[in-house]
Amino acid sequence: MGVTITPTMVGQVVISGLLAGALYSMVALGLALIYGVMRVINIAHGTLLMLGAYTTFWWFRLLGINPYLSLLVALPLMFFVGMLLQRTLVARVVDAPELSSLLLTFGISIALVNVAQLTFTSDVRSVEFLTGAFLVGPFAVSKSRLVAFAVAVAITAIAFWFLQKTKLGKAIRATSQSSEVAMVCGINVHRIHLYAFGIASALASAGGSLVAVMVAIQPEMGQVYTFKSFLVIVLGGAGNYPGALLGGMLLGLVEQLASLFLTTQLSEAVAYVLLVLVLLLRPTGLLGGRAT
């Protein structure tokens, strides 16, 4: 039992897909940054997103102020949390075999989720702030997802401007291309690692703050975003920053269109089939790896 698919419906899910995709892109950019600069796959990326979501929740619950303003607190806060993690833990495994960094970030993830369970409890929370939709002709555009889209696009644009134009951004890209050469050129690579992890954490937490207004918040919510971000950076080319943008948008669209034409159940499978295909046909990702 199903329904006949009309162009309007396709239009509707394309809108939903783009709205979701921008968010995926922004969050995955953080993961790509850490991988690009340090060759570390940060399993705790989604967990940092969860912390961002809780920051927004408590901000809204305790202060009752517009939850989007919590970005002003969550971003710097998580930037420092990220630097702290890098300084104390991740720095130790940067040049170690890949398994070490996987285990370490996996451990960080478990520890943070458990701390969140203990301090925030595993009760499901939500930020009831912006619900409902703008009705544009035959299309419904979710208010909270539209705002999330706009903010994600803005933050991603700033991140790109920063990477392209500023001295620090150029140093990050240089380290990402070759950390030895960067070091020879006088770039303090350890400091770059620190900033990269900080920025990546801030990007993840921005995702969390935006997601907090859309879905239910609980300590394990981050996991799925780790997987999705991983999918995105492999699709786009690991360590390739514009690739992360393309990958995010693609994932958003594929998920939604698969849910429409097939079933919601198969949409996740389709995303992973796509991952396998890309790995088989273009192992360096759609835009090729590491080119920045």
Next chain:
Amino acid sequence: MFRKKHDRLTAGWVAVLAFVLGIETWVTPAAAQSPIKIGASLSLTGTYAALGQNQQRGYQLCAKQMNEKGGVLGRKIEFVLYDDQSQPATGVRLYEKLITSDKVDAIMGPYSSAITEAVANVNEKYKMPMVAPMASTTSIFKKGRKFAFMVQSPAEVYLEGLIDMAAKRGLKTVAIINEDTLFPKATVQGTVEIAKKKGLQVVFVEAYPKGNTDFSALMTKIRAANPDVLGAATYFDDAVAITRQMKELNVNPKMYGVTVGGDLPKFYELLGKNAEYVYGASQWEPELPYPGAKEFNESYKKEFPGADLSYHSAGGYGGCQALVEAIKRAGSLDGEKIREAVLKLDFNTVYGGFKVDQDGFQVSHKMVMFQWQEGKKVIVWPDELAAGKARFPAPPWNQR
């Protein structure tokens, strides 16, 4: 003196050991005869801990009050309870122990369909009757087992109220969505049958994976199908997410109901005004006018101040009532005789009707349907138990 200290130490270790093993027994003051032992394992820790503990309080209160009334067959009742840590395999081991080494006289069920399904093979083997209050999966009771008895309504009828109300209002089409796991799937099968019987056309059915958070495309399809009624076989997170995304994609059927999760106060807490007009299914609500229910609520609050009271507690109590009544009528602790007596029972417990068919499948207990109205759950179905009228149809989302 040294000796005494040693004794105290030993006693201490025994207490610690008992605690570690999760043993909890009530030893009633020496009765003329030894007490009747009823065994059960419950999920006191692990995933189902909160719910299993509610059920445990139901058992405890039942035993206490039965004993105050003089027990049964002139003997006191004593529960032997263990913690199965929410694990079916542990449950199996514990029921084996209850029957063979603790030599209990009868048993009550554990929490959840999954654990009941596993342990039902154990009591069957020893021909020991088990009243299982917290299993609502039909298949458990339709496998030819003779000694397992169901207390609550099966998954298939969770949305019966929604469909019945829709049919009475002359609505024509229904869409059904569900989480793709055992229990919600059974609800969908049942609902499709009921809808056909009541003359409604099922225009859309689709499942979504467990843990799904994005329902946009699903909602787009439902909007296109434009049903009069939307039924969702849910747990909790998904019930909240679906309700939100219905608003986001402006899906507005005349009636919308969920199964599990919609009954929790948290549902309204999270959704606020957007929970208004949503229907939910419930096995039991404290205000239902079943015989003894009011007294049960009061004594529960007195016995366990501040503790959570839910249908799990009432179900535990009601199931225990049914078992004790059957023992009384059988006049014996013989498994076969108790079974005969259970099959003949047709009465009301604090939990509602109790009557099982020859397979032990519950046929008398009724689900109720409530609607969120101004922050309160108002029972609107069935008519004979309704406390208010359904607000129909649901207004557009921006007018709630």
